[in-house]
Amino acid sequence: MHANESQEPKSNDDLQQLWQQSIHNESIKLKAGQMILDIKQEVQRIEYIFPSGKWSVDLVLIFMAVRGVVRLFNGIEIGDTNKIIFAVADMIFWSLLAIRQIIVDNKTSHFNENNERGYCRKQLERIRLQIMYMRYLSPFLSTVLTLALLLSMWLDFRVWWALFYCCGIGVIVYMELSNRSLVKEKLLPLRDKLESALQHLNEKA
Amino acid sequence: MSAFQQPSTSTREADFVRLLEDNKARIMRLCKAYTSSREDREDLFQEIAVQLWKALPSFRGEASVSTWMYRIALNVSLRFSYETKRPKPSKERITWIEETTPHPHDDATRERIEQLQRCIASLPEVERSIMILYLEECSYKEISEITGLTETNVGAKISRIKDKLLGCMQKSEGGV
Numbered sequence: 001m002h003a004n005e006s007q008e009p010k011s012n013d014d015l016q017q018l019w020q021q022s023i024h025n026e027s028i029k030l031k032a033g034q035m036i037l038d039i040k041q042e043v044q045r046i047e048y049i050f051p052s053g054k055w056s057v058d059l060v061l062i063f064m065a066v067r068g069v070v071r072l073f074n075g076i077e078i079g080d081t082n083k084i085i086f087a088v089a090d091m092i093f094w095s096l097l098a099i100r101q102i103i104v105d106n107k108t109s110h111f112n113e114n115n116e117r118g119y120c121r122k123q124l125e126r127i128r129l130q131i132m133y134m135r136y137l138s139p140f141l142s143t144v145l146t147l148a149l150l151l152s153m154w155l156d157f158r159v160w161w162a163l164f165y166c167c168g169i170g171v172i173v174y175m176e177l178s179n180r181s182l183v184k185e186k187l188l189p190l191r192d193k194l195e196s197a198l199q200h201l202n203e204k205a
Numbered sequence: 206m207s208a209f210q211q212p213s214t215s216t217r218e219a220d221f222v223r224l225l226e227d228n229k230a231r232i233m234r235l236c237k238a239y240t241s242s243r244e245d246r247e248d249l250f251q252e253i254a255v256q257l258w259k260a261l262p263s264f265r266g267e268a269s270v271s272t273w274m275y276r277i278a279l280n281v282s283l284r285f286s287y288e289t290k291r292p293k294p295s296k297e298r299i300t301w302i303e304e305t306t307p308h309p310h311d312d313a314t315r316e317r318i319e320q321l322q323r324c325i326a327s328l329p330e331v332e333r334s335i336m337i338l339y340l341e342e343c344s345y346k347e348i349s350e351i352t353g354l355t356e357t358n359v360g361a362k363i364s365r366i367k368d369k370l371l372g373c374m375q376k377s378e379g380g381v
Binding site for chain 2: 015016018019020021022023024025026027028029030031032034035036038039193194196197
């Protein structure tokens with residue numbers, strides 16, 4: 001295969017032969033069906049944890065934010081304090097998610113993924129934005145939702161509703177704690193890994 | 206391999222399985238050069254497979270399949286070797302690779318294979334990549350495309366690394 005193969009000493013051919021003898025195709029068996037299933041699950045898991053910005057998602061989030069504004073005006077018109085509280089929380093929640101989604105989209109869409117550097121840079125940007133979201137935006141949104149629930153409970157206390165709201169607050173706290181461990185165990189190591197890979201690719205270039 | 210040039214969803218799985226079936230030993234040899242345990246080797250194989258799967262739709266046939274595959278496999282291996290320097294969270298074990306006993310070799314050949322693997326593992330990462338590509342019988346042009354070095358530079362580096370490797374092998378043989 002080499003351009004200058006004929007001039008190379010025999011010891012080099014021996015090395016190639018020796019190397020290729022170490023592992024043969026016949027000594028490895030792949031269970032193709034299981035492999036495809038595992039890989040699809042792995043890719044889906046990565047997409048779920050680090051969603052890529054998509055215009056369809058932007059539109060849904062903008063729609064939800066606008067719905068919050070409409071509900072706020074509706075609540076003010078009726079004079080229902082509970083409705084106003086939830087409409088404000090709704091509006092803040094979906095608006096911030098929409099803004100975040102648009103930022104992710106704008107910051108990651110211009111990378112060329114056909115080369116390794118572009119791919120690494122895009123993934124690194126996604127991970128950094130995801131870390132910022134999980135560290136700062138997500139706790140803020142959770143606080144807004146929790147305050148809305150507490151305020152609503154305080155204004156109109158009913159035992160069953162209070163129990164229901166407490167469960168909601170429990171879920172929010174659980175999700176925030178899960179996010180913290182996700183950042184620590186998955187996102188930060190992945191960010192370091194991508195930074196090292198990018199540094200290596202830059203040195204090579 | 207021309208089927209890889211225009212992958213469609215219906216043939217993607219078949220293309221992918223064929224690619225891995227044809228190249229599993231090559232990938233596994235590469236994995237062995239970058240890892241020290243069987244578990245790590247299988248994890249690395251899995252990671253390379255995932256990246257190849259993800260990259261398959263964007264493969265446009267601008268390079269040969271083997272060049273494209275080695276480029277991805279080497280980058281994943283280098284990333285993996287950086288990652289294994291820090292403690293890893295526990296991961297589910299994979300179940301779709303079965304390594305059986307390699308072809309029966311006599312003791313002397315087995316010993317030489319182990320020496321070669323040890324000597325390759327002792328090379329710095331970039332030199333190791335170049336040497337593995339050389340041992341896999343990639344042409345200088347292919348090695349140059351994969352590593353981004355010029356062909357002349359590849360030739361010079363290979364000659365130097367080969368001397369180093371042969372020296373290491375002789376030293377090991379002398380030590381045995």
